[in-house]
Amino acid sequence: MSSAGVVNGPSPVVRRRRRRRVIWIVVAAILAGAAALAVRPIVRPDLPPLPARADAIVQLGGPGNRRLTALELGREGRAPVVAISVSDEELSVADWCGQGSFRGQPVICFHSEPFTTRGEARSIAEMAQRYGWHSVILVTSTDQATRAELRVGRCFDGSVYVATAHLPWYHWPVQVVYQAAAFVKAYTFQRSC
Numbered sequence: 690m691s692s693a694g695v696v697n698g699p700s701p702v703v704r705r706r707r708r709r710r711v712i713w714i715v716v717a718a719i720l721a722g723a724a725a726l727a728v729r730p731i732v733r734p735d736l737p738p739l740p741a742r743a744d745a746i747v748q749l750g751g752p753g754n755r756r757l758t759a760l761e762l763g764r765e766g767r768a769p770v771v772a773i774s775v776s777d778e779e780l781s782v783a784d785w786c787g788q789g790s791f792r793g794q795p796v797i798c799f800h801s802e803p804f805t806t807r808g809e810a811r812s813i814a815e816m817a818q819r820y821g822w823h824s825v826i827l828v829t830s831t832d833q834a835t836r837a838e839l840r841v842g843r844c845f846d847g848s849v850y851v852a853t854a855h856l857p858w859y860h861w862p863v864q865v866v867y868q869a870a871a872f873v874k875a876y877t878f879q880r881s882c
Contacts, residue, residue, distance in 0.1 A: 736834060748772070752860045758828050822847060829853065830864070840875060
């Protein structure tokens with residue numbers, strides 16, 4: 690206060706609170722903008738039509754009816770083999786993985802380290818080199834389709850197509866938030882294979 694009792698401006702405590710509030714507003718605006726940009730490719734991805742035939746169908750891990758979709762594409766003759774990404778737990782109990790077929794469809798089971806989309810992309814590139822694949826149809830859910838195509842395309846030089854499996858409505862809220870954060874990571878921090 691001045692000698693006349695007039696306040697010269699906000700106190701340091703008030704200025705710090707205002708500065709924090711502005712920082713939080715800016716951070717929230719950036720996150721909201723990133724989420725808005727990510728919603729379109731998560732909810733309604735722009736995917737090219739599937740080819741009549743590819744070298745392999747690759748089912749990525751995650752929620753939804755992915756395995757059923759992958760096997761149905763195999764039965765339609767879209768590829769001679771279905772590669773199925775399995776978790777550690779599933780690998781230990783899925784005796785069909787060692788048999789080379791599942792419900793009459795030739796399969797290859799694989800487990801990626803890390804068990805992430807990026808890890809799966811690296812595994813797909815390794816299998817493509819080993820088996821001579823030049824095109825793959827990825828099977829994932831709609832929310833992951835664009836990001837999976839990006840990740841696999843960074844590791845695999847061949848053609849990448851994406852088929853989407855149904856994702857139950859109750860998975861959507863969590864998946865939209867998860868995929869938005871994963872998009873930011875894929876486009877900023879992890880730009881390589």
